[in-house]
Amino acid sequence: MNVYRTRAGLRHQFRDVLNFYYPACIDTTVGGYVAQLDERDGHIYDSRTRHLVATARGVHNFSLGVLADGPDWCRYAAEHGLRFLSTAHWDADREGYDWLLDSRESTDRTRYCYGHAFVLLAGARALQAGIPGARAELERVFDVLEERFWEPEHGLYADRASPDWALASYRGQNANMHACEALLAAYEATGEDRFLERATTVADRFTREVTSATDGLLWEHYTEDWEPDLSYNEDEPRHQFRPPGYQPGHHAEWAKLLALLDDHGSASWPLERAIELFDTAIELGWDEEYGGLYYTVAADGEPIVPDKYGWVHTEAIGASALLAPHDEAYADWYDRLWEHSVEHLRNPKYGNWYERLTRSHERDDPNRGTAVEPGYHPLTNCWLAMDVLEDEPAAFE
Incomplete structure (x- = not known):
């Protein structure tokens, strides 16, 4: 039997990821988190860089630790990160969140919707976990998203702006997907329909209307008028954040979000589209x-x-877990994805996940950088699978 069909097995993986980052990620001198831990052995290779997304994901991760009755230090770690997020990353003069810091000094003030979406996600999960200051952070970042990024004529969010809020012409799938995720979390934390309504609008507009231009497939890059930019970065197939082509991982991630949306609504289309x-x-x-x-x-x-x-594989695991109660074929995919991931993508010594391997599952570089993955994907999807096992245990029998 797949051990990850049990809450005990999932909790073990969940704690392994948390334990990989704590306490090494806590910086009590500068503040915030040190997210640049080598994925092979956990040593710190960059102690100064503070990336907005990594900070927000850290708050989210440790808040999930509180919600999942994880180690006692999860509450301290979440509080520690939220204080840094709300002070060091926040630019009070321009009213937005700075993208990149060197310790506490801003080195990139570009305003990314993607980054602000993760601040909203962090605020929502911290609010659920009872972290002081979380509600104020949630409201502040939601106001920025609505006032600066939301484009009502399109029913979607713009992608990025200059520090003084001049919007760039690029429009992107990824920022809207994570905004939808954060809005769903904000609804779960507050019960307020405004968040669910906005999440539904974004999901409907993108996954059903915009994608009609690409036969229902999710293209990543768009013009200012939300027309697919099919030549975007075609000469950079390995661009780190905006490669050309279709991403199976984002199809699975949207499937997960639509399955969650189905749980909160009465319409049939989210589940069908998921x-x-x-x-x-x-x-x-x-x-x-x-x-x-x-x-x-x-x-x-x-x-x-x-x-x-x-x-990619953790998102497919989360999606298959949520779809399993509707069709046992997805429980089979859940097993298959876990089997593959444990064999190749999870660090067998520490339980963290590797960022990237070659097609044949070889490591060809150390996968380092400023924009790192501090365990957000495996933690999120373990947490979702635990919830399914609690509410729908028959889905995995």
Whole structure:
């Protein structure tokens, strides 16, 4: 039996990820989190950089630790990170969150909707966990998102702006997906319909209307008028954040969000669309020769970047867990994804997840940088799977 069909097995993996980052990530001198831990052995390779997304994800992660009755230090760690997020990253003069800091000094004040979405997610989970100051942070960042990024004529969020709030022309899928995720979390934390209504608008507009131009597939990059920019970065297939092509991982991630939206609403379309998107992720992305999901593919499923990313597989695990109560075929995919991930993508010594491997699951570089993955994807999806096992245990029998 797959041990991750049990709450005990999932809790063990959940704690392993938390334990990999704590206490090494806590900086009591500068403040905030040191997120740049080597994924092989956990040593710190950059103690000064503070990235907005990593800070917000850290608050989210430790807040989930509180909600999941994790170690007692999760509350302290969440409080520690939220204080830094609300002071060091916040630019009071321009009213937005700075993207990158060197210790506490801003080095990049670009305003990214993606980063502000993660602040909203952090505020929502911290509020659920009872962390002081969380409600104020949630309201502050939601105001910024609504006033600066929301474009009512499109029903979607703009992607980025200058420090003085001049919007760039680029529009992107990823910022809106994570805004939807954060809005759902804000609804769960507050019970206020304004968050659910906005999440529903974003999900409906993007996954059903915008994608009609690409036969229902989720393209990543768009013009200011939300027309697909099919040539975007076509000469940079390995661009770290904005590669060309379709991403099976984002199809699975949207499937997860739509399944959550289905849990909160009465319409039938979110679940129907979630199933379509998960099935598409597998159909386009599954590597029949080596196993696992490709990173990017063409519309016919031909791989562009065949590498295997840890986050892609954790998102597919979360989506399959949420879909399993509706069809046992997704419980089978849940097992298959876990089997593949444990064999290749999870660090066998520490339980953290590798960022990226080659198609044949080899490590070809240390996967370091300022924009790191501090355990957010595996923690989130373990937490969701635990919730399914509590509410729908028959889905995995």
